[in-house]
Amino acid sequence: MVETFTPAVCGSRARQRLAIVLFALAAILASAALGAVLGLVGSLIGTRPALIGAAALAFLALLRETGVLRLPIPQSRRQVPEGWQYELPLPLWSTGYGAGLGVGFLTFQPVATFWVAGAAALALGRPLAAAGCFALYGAGRAFMATWPRRREPSGPAAVEKLVGRASLVPRANAVVLALAVVLLAIAPAAGAAVTSLGRGFDPAADGQTLARARMDSGTIKVLVNPPDPDPTDTISPANAPALDGDYLAYEDDAGIKVIDWRNDSPVTQLDGPYSHPALDWPLLAYIRDDGEYERLILADLSNPGHPTHRTIASVRPAADLGRPALRGGRLAWHRVVHGGSAIYVLNLANDQRRAVKRTNIWMEANPSVTAQRIVWVEHRPGGSYLRMKWFGSKRTKTLMHLNGRKTFLWTTALSGRTAYVTKWTPSTQKSVVLRVNF
């Protein structure tokens, strides 16, 4: 490409600059788009299998690059279609060249590292982050089309100079691949990608928006964090948030309120001894404590004039029904009594309830649901575990665990393939919300 972007080929210095800019833009956009697609696919297939695949691929590439193993790589034998620069107008061929090189697999691949980066983007499972990382690949392509000519007016001479230093590339590449193998291989040890999102507790999620409660100077408030660039919304005093689109349910001293958090306008409120709301508008689940019993109520607020309230479960005050979860036509809750604990799910479509997990020993608590999955926390003497199960599958998967009794996992939230969980240390009163991508 160094030889292509010359005034002679382009027609003038101005046209050369235009061709370089278009080439660079196309390369960056194409590689970012490829990264986004890989990240999206990764988010659908799950990060753990992709991560293991990426580590294996990096290892194979390392063997290939060090000459231990001979492996073909998928590539085109040409760099770009040469005829385009003679047949097409300049804006088109320079953009086409940029896009072709930016997506990587339409051109010649001197090393296998591109495919390792692709697998890593897949393993990241986050389209935006993968797009950002992959855009650097396109930027690198654009950089290499111009940088070798910075002191060399002749294109062919610049290329010759570059070829003279080419022997360094395989060695540097092997070192990078070895590092990639190590980093990718140790990443699955965490079970899933865990990120701390800072102080807070009782997370509630819907899409990319996360709500949480936070204790500040003795007052509990609710923070709603939509994706950037929207600002964070704060409601105070408020506790135990539940989120459904623009609607936020929370508890305060009077009972439960539902508001439109984007403009802070009230939607409805229930005054009384009500707490722990779960929202899937127009359905609202909550706990009613009348002193003698703690009851889980499911309210249908679709007709504001005649809301219906239905008791789903009840326990004596010494037992606990915790914080219910409502999403995708399912209501989930825990029941912890002296003799054991269980996680229940009620399918609202057919009114069938079943125990997802029941035990006489451990403490199963704080479930969250989507239409496909359920997550909850299992407390054991040795630590606490974030468990996940597909509806319709018998297998339970552990997303993460914390050792010890001093710090444990607490309330959860679930949105797509991302779980959120509170990490709580009673002795220091410190709580943080963790994001777990799986």
Add this chain to the structure above:
Amino acid sequence: MRRPDGLLDGAARALSTRLASGMTRRSFLGRMGGAVLAATGGAAVAAAVRPEKSEAFHFCGHIWTTGSCPNPLGLPRIDKNGFPLRPSDGHPIDNLGRPVNADGWAVDGSGSRLRSPDGEFLPRAPRTRICEEWTNEQYGLDAVMEGAWYRCCSGQVRKLVDCCSFSKKRINGDASLTGYCFNGRRVFCVMYYDSGLKC
């Protein structure tokens, strides 16, 4: 700060204690003899002098090999009804190993109830019997607390209790013994209850 020779002495003492607790004198000599013969005469001869299973120290009052029943904190100390207690001081604990008050609520070192991040009291965790619930759920058995015998430990009477099931295997994974079990049951694992009575 301990002197280096003191540290060395301590390490040697710990090692000898471990050796002594892991084997009887007979078993130690048997293993030594087996090793020498194996080196000189081959495995067939060595097998003939393989020592019997060691009589391992388990906890005070129990030197046989049947293992502890599953429990929250490592030693199967129970109250008279079979619920878990903290081994160090006999304080009641829940199934998560946290000390609890008389009503079963988890408490901290000063006896105050533990709270969740929003300041509410934490819910009670399950507190169930070591043999009838813990052992049965983890091993899929129908075990019950049956036979018992007594020993003097730390100046008080300790009741050692068998958790008995119809399983032919014990918690260690090998063949179970009848021990103090009855009605065809065998010892699956053991627990203990400190009575507080002087001996």
